[in-house]
Amino acid sequence: MAAENTVNRPAKKAGSAVGKTLLRLLLLVQTAAVVYPLLWNVMASFKTNAEIMDNPWKFPKGMEWINYVHAFTTARIGEYMLNSVLVVILSMAILLVAAVPSAYVLGRMRFRGRSFFTNFYMAGLFVGGVYVIVPLFILMNSLHMLDNRFWLSAVYATGSLPFSIFLLTSFMKSIPHDYEEAAMIDGCGYFSTMFRIIVPMARPGIITLIVFSFFDFWNEYVMAMTFISSDAKKTIPVGLSNLMQIQQYATDWGSLFAGLVIVLAPTILVYVLLQKKLTEGMMLGGVKG
Amino acid sequence: MKTRKSIFIATCLLPGLFLFLLFKVYPTLQIFQKSLYLWTGLSDKPKFIGLQNYTDMFQDDTFLLSLRNTGLLMLVVPVATLLIALVNASILTKSKLKERNIYRTVFFFPSILSFVVIAILWSFIYHPTMGFLNAGLEAIGLDQWALPWLGDQRVVLWALAVTLIWQAAGYYMVIYMAGIDGISPELYEAAELDGATRIKQFIHITIPMLWEIIRVTIIFSINGVLSISFVIVSVMTAGGPDHHSEVVMTYLYSQAFTNSNFGYAMAIGVFIFVISMVLALISNRLTERGTD
Numbered sequence: 001m002a003a004e005n006t007v008n009r010p011a012k013k014a015g016s017a018v019g020k021t022l023l024r025l026l027l028l029v030q031t032a033a034v035v036y037p038l039l040w041n042v043m044a045s046f047k048t049n050a051e052i053m054d055n056p057w058k059f060p061k062g063m064e065w066i067n068y069v070h071a072f073t074t075a076r077i078g079e080y081m082l083n084s085v086l087v088v089i090l091s092m093a094i095l096l097v098a099a100v101p102s103a104y105v106l107g108r109m110r111f112r113g114r115s116f117f118t119n120f121y122m123a124g125l126f127v128g129g130v131y132v133i134v135p136l137f138i139l140m141n142s143l144h145m146l147d148n149r150f151w152l153s154a155v156y157a158t159g160s161l162p163f164s165i166f167l168l169t170s171f172m173k174s175i176p177h178d179y180e181e182a183a184m185i186d187g188c189g190y191f192s193t194m195f196r197i198i199v200p201m202a203r204p205g206i207i208t209l210i211v212f213s214f215f216d217f218w219n220e221y222v223m224a225m226t227f228i229s230s231d232a233k234k235t236i237p238v239g240l241s242n243l244m245q246i247q248q249y250a251t252d253w254g255s256l257f258a259g260l261v262i263v264l265a266p267t268i269l270v271y272v273l274l275q276k277k278l279t280e281g282m283m284l285g286g287v288k289g
Numbered sequence: 290m291k292t293r294k295s296i297f298i299a300t301c302l303l304p305g306l307f308l309f310l311l312f313k314v315y316p317t318l319q320i321f322q323k324s325l326y327l328w329t330g331l332s333d334k335p336k337f338i339g340l341q342n343y344t345d346m347f348q349d350d351t352f353l354l355s356l357r358n359t360g361l362l363m364l365v366v367p368v369a370t371l372l373i374a375l376v377n378a379s380i381l382t383k384s385k386l387k388e389r390n391i392y393r394t395v396f397f398f399p400s401i402l403s404f405v406v407i408a409i410l411w412s413f414i415y416h417p418t419m420g421f422l423n424a425g426l427e428a429i430g431l432d433q434w435a436l437p438w439l440g441d442q443r444v445v446l447w448a449l450a451v452t453l454i455w456q457a458a459g460y461y462m463v464i465y466m467a468g469i470d471g472i473s474p475e476l477y478e479a480a481e482l483d484g485a486t487r488i489k490q491f492i493h494i495t496i497p498m499l500w501e502i503i504r505v506t507i508i509f510s511i512n513g514v515l516s517i518s519f520v521i522v523s524v525m526t527a528g529g530p531d532h533h534s535e536v537v538m539t540y541l542y543s544q545a546f547t548n549s550n551f552g553y554a555m556a557i558g559v560f561i562f563v564i565s566m567v568l569a570l571i572s573n574r575l576t577e578r579g580t581d
Binding site for chain 2: 105120
């Protein structure tokens with residue numbers, strides 16, 4: 001027995017070492033498939049037009065910072081970015097005003113119609129985006145809401161509302177009821193109980209929601225493209241796709257790549273800082289079967 | 290006291306309900322109603338034509354082609370995405386590699402990128418002269434494999450499918466990793482003692498224990514293809530060459546905003562809506578397990 005064991009162990013170990021190497025290889029290939037396109041993009045943003053047209057595997061000869069200057073001046077990336085920042089802030093504000101009180105009431109108070117409203121919002125999870133873009137466009141046209149960053153933000157906030165209420169309601173339920181009772185005894189009204197006691201306690205849930213919605217709002221494309229017509233109000237994704245179409249005729253590829261890097265950089269930064277929050281949030285609110 | 294509570298509840302629910310009714314419920318009701326009208330342009334009066342839009346749909350070759358393309362993507366992309374996600378998730382949770390958090394961070398990254406950025410990036414990867422894909426194939430002597438990926442009717446859809454998989458695999462991987470962490474380690478230890486290989490453990494423990502989560506992700510992923518393919522296609526190919534990468538959403542969009550065919554576009558919307566509901570039900574049924 002003992003002899004067999006000593007013979008077997010190293011063999012098994014060697015086998016698992018080979019297996020580990022194979023797994024690593026598989027994972028490294030995939031890592032390259034994710035990382036290389038992004039690196040390639042960064043390299044291209046420092047190339048001259050002639051270099052970009054030449055061999056795509058070559059390193060840039062010099063650093064063409066002028067591409068970045070062009071991205072800001074002729075391609076107006078900076079302006080689009082400001083618009084995106086404005087729209088994200090507005091959408092977030094509207095979303096929080098609409099979702100937090102609703103989730104509080106639906107998650108913690110007893111009243112008639114509670115389950116009706118909860119199911120009502122749940123149904124909203126299944127009615128998404130592009131199906132309703134035509135009637136939404138017609139509605140906004142007749143109410144003079146088109147080409148308006150505030151109303152675009154309101155539509156964004158509405159789109160995230162069902163998921164946000166779903167996420168926050170389950171969070172609200174986990175807070176013990178004693179806190180409210182104590183607050184009530186101390187003479188707090190409904191509103192101050194909500195704002196002073198519950199909202200601070202639900203902060204982790206609210207932060208998760210903000211992180212999630214940030215990416216949604218920052219990256220949204222279809223509605224921004226449809227509902228905003230003047231160039232000065234366009235958001236980053238729309239600006240970039242316009243830029244791509246323009247560059248096919250202007251062939252200033254360098255500034256398009258620089259534009260992409262400018263858009264990627266904050267996303268990577270936010271991701272690195274909030275990576276944990278993001279994946280935690282997915283486990284919290286995402287799929288529970 | 291009672292009325293103060295009711296006022297509080299109403300005030301809390303009001304902002305959300307206002308937005309929801311205006312921007313979600315009303316437009317949804319509209320697509321069902323207005324899909325029965327001939328409506329061509331904002332200034333026109335819609336004219337009731339019953340089910341005409343729906344019957345037109347099935348004689349519209351471009352629509353049928355877009356439906357076929359969408360169907361193919363909805364089949365291929367979820368299967369490949371979820372399979373890759375599952376395999377990666379179980380490797381990263383079960384093989385205890387030291388650097389596993391790096392892989393997790395890297396693989397998840399594409400799913401937070403803007404679809405537009407992804408679409409632009411990939412249209413350059415596939416670019417016949419500027420892209421590194423063809424240049425790479427030539428460099429390793431596979432010149433004959435180099436293709437104008439997005440300009441070739443036979444491969445364009447597959448090229449788009451790869452982009453969609455690249456985008457989503459990491460997202461589902463993270464979901465599955467959370468699920469696998471929730472499976473009792475004793476099950477794996479017991480299997481290990483019985484001499485089950487890692488592949489056997491994957492098939493007989495991981496997949497069955499995750500099945501409820503997998504079911505949900507199948508539906509998520511099918512729906513994801515429907516909406517994400519819109520952005521990917523409209524930026525990368527605009528449906529070309531000759532509608533060979535047209536998907537139902539891009540077709541709906543161009544019917545509405547290029548041809549001002551609002552009634553017809555809404556009929557397509559209703560059709561897709563119903564189809565995706567039916568698909569969700571079917572995949573739910575098919576993946577349901579016997580008695581539980």
